[in-house]
Amino acid sequence: MYKNFSLTEQERKEILEMHGKHGYKKPLNEESETGRYGQEKKYPDWHGSPYDRGTADSYYGRPRNPHYYPEGTYNGQEVTDLTSEELEAYNAGYDDNESSGVKKDWGE
Numbered sequence: 378m379y380k381n382f383s384l385t386e387q388e389r390k391e392i393l394e395m396h397g398k399h400g401y402k403k404p405l406n407e408e409s410e411t412g413r414y415g416q417e418k419k420y421p422d423w424h425g426s427p428y429d430r431g432t433a434d435s436y437y438g439r440p441r442n443p444h445y446y447p448e449g450t451y452n453g454q455e456v457t458d459l460t461s462e463e464l465e466a467y468n469a470g471y472d473d474n475e476s477s478g479v480k481k482d483w484g485e
Contacts, residue, residue, distance in 0.1 A: 420466040425450040427463045431470025437481050443467040 384392070420428040425446035433450075434442060443464055444457045459467065 420469055422470070423449070425452065427459060427466035428470035431467040431472075432474040433470075435471045435474035436479060441468070441471055 420426070422428045422432075425448065427443070427445040429450070430445045431441075431443075434440070443459050444455050445459070445463065445467065446452055446455055448454075456463075
């Protein structure tokens with residue numbers, strides 16, 4: 378993606394810390410503030426998380442297909458063998474988006 382892109386070790390550390398504050402690589406059972414739709418936030422929603430993938434599948438009108446990407450959406454290996462906790466997060470994301478009624482406008 379960025380052929381000549383390099384970071385110093387300090388820059389890399391700062392970026393990872395910034396993402397960590399938003400739930401990246403944190404256990405799924407940590408709770409914090411408010412979620413995407415105003416409900417109590419129970420699941421990390423970093424890009425690629427089970428919750429994030431559930432909301433995306435619902436948003437784009439796709440059927441439930443529990444999965445996630447530990448290294449971020451479409452980066453690294455897709456995980457389809459979810460733990461019960463990860464499956465709960467995926468389904469919560471799907472259900473939260475369904476409840477919100479927010480869907481992709483395909484312009485049809």
